[in-house]
Amino acid sequence: MVSSLNRFRFKQPRSNNGWQRMQTKPFRIGTRGSPLALAQTHETRDRLAAAHGLPVEMFEIVTLSTKGDRITDRSLAEIGGKGLFTEELEQQLLSGDLDFAVHSSKDMTTKLPDGLFLSAFLPREDVRDAFVGRSATRLAELPQGATVGSSSLRRQALIRRLRPDVNVITYRGQVETRLRKLAEGQVDGTLLAYAGLRRLGMAHVPTELLDPESFPPAPAQGAICIEARLGDDRINALLSAVDDPRTHEAVSCERGFLATLDGSCRTPIAGYAQSDGARIRFSGMILTPDGTTCHRIETDGRTADAAALGREAGERIRAKAGPEFFLSWS
Numbered sequence: 233m234v235s236s237l238n239r240f241r242f243k244q245p246r247s248n249n250g251w252q253r254m255q256t257k258p259f260r261i262g263t264r265g266s267p268l269a270l271a272q273t274h275e276t277r278d279r280l281a282a283a284h285g286l287p288v289e290m291f292e293i294v295t296l297s298t299k300g301d302r303i304t305d306r307s308l309a310e311i312g313g314k315g316l317f318t319e320e321l322e323q324q325l326l327s328g329d330l331d332f333a334v335h336s337s338k339d340m341t342t343k344l345p346d347g348l349f350l351s352a353f354l355p356r357e358d359v360r361d362a363f364v365g366r367s368a369t370r371l372a373e374l375p376q377g378a379t380v381g382s383s384s385l386r387r388q389a390l391i392r393r394l395r396p397d398v399n400v401i402t403y404r405g406q407v408e409t410r411l412r413k414l415a416e417g418q419v420d421g422t423l424l425a426y427a428g429l430r431r432l433g434m435a436h437v438p439t440e441l442l443d444p445e446s447f448p449p450a451p452a453q454g455a456i457c458i459e460a461r462l463g464d465d466r467i468n469a470l471l472s473a474v475d476d477p478r479t480h481e482a483v484s485c486e487r488g489f490l491a492t493l494d495g496s497c498r499t500p501i502a503g504y505a506q507s508d509g510a511r512i513r514f515s516g517m518i519l520t521p522d523g524t525t526c527h528r529i530e531t532d533g534r535t536a537d538a539a540a541l542g543r544e545a546g547e548r549i550r551a552k553a554g555p556e557f558f559l560s561w562s
């Protein structure tokens with residue numbers, strides 16, 4: 233059957249939620265404009281087009297600049313506030329200007345605006361952090377007193393824990409900016425999510441991939457999510473075709489852990505879950521910002537209770553760490 237773009241009729245989805253009516257206009261996908269955000273959005277669009285047998289032109293990419301993009305001279309912790317990279321996109325989702333928005337799950341606050349939710353998660357990329365050194369190729373091989381740049385409080389605390397002699401500086405900006413500063417010699421090394429580098433076609437850049445045991449990733453690292461309106465059955469049925477259940481379960485567990493402990497990106501929290509569909513295994517870590525104290529938790533349970541498992545791990549690590557630990561976070 234040949235049909236022009238304007239008169240496209242969807243194929244019947246397997247689970248029919250009533251979205252198979254005539255779609256005449258392209259879907260509007262919201263995203264930030266950074267190269268990484270665009271790479272993630274292109275991947276999402278391509279997967280959706282393939283899953284539904286639609287031309288990519290049926291998905292219009294709408295680029296918005298967020299507060300987090302505009303303020304680049306302060307650390308994210310200093311700017312404060314929630315949803316620095318998402319607020320503008322969420323407003324346009326709620327107003328109906330966008331049909332859905334593509335994000336790094338790691339950037340999402342645990343509490344979303346009323347009426348919105350994380351509808352689908354694409355298959356997860358490699359969750360590890362990557363070290364990029366200028367002359368030393370490994371974190372352990374940096375000379376004493378070397379300078380490492382990172383904007384993440386988790387990475388800063390983990391570096392200090394493993395290399396208390398290293399000078400950690402706050403270091404923000406898009407991946408390309410950070411690598412330029414490194415090349416210019418402003419720092420001797422930096423840490424980035426390997427997932428982001430791979431999505432940018434820069435898998436060759438890291439000089440070391442860090443072991444998730446000693447350098448555990450951030451909750452939700454490496455997972456692209458699609459945010460949409462609750463109750464928008466037509467859009468949610470469209471998105472469900474690209475949802476990866478294992479990623480969805482794992483990230484739900486990790487976000488449960490994060491929500492119990494904090495919910496912002498301003499505290500050193502690590503968490504990583506793996507689901508096989510029936511069972512889910514989770515390990516979490518919290519640190520003081522100076523890296524001198526850390527607590528770990530390992531747990532496993534039924535995948536059906538993924539978010540509850542994460543929340544419960546959060547309660548247990550909180551009890552284990554004791555109230556004096558959390559003074560370091562305030």
Ligand SMILES: NCc1[nH]cc(CCC(=O)O)c1CC(=O)O
Binds near residue numbers: 424426427452
């Ligand atoms: N705003 C920071 C951010 N959010 C998501 C990623 C990487 C991609 C991912 O973890 O999915 C990054 C950059 C980084 O940590 O190096």
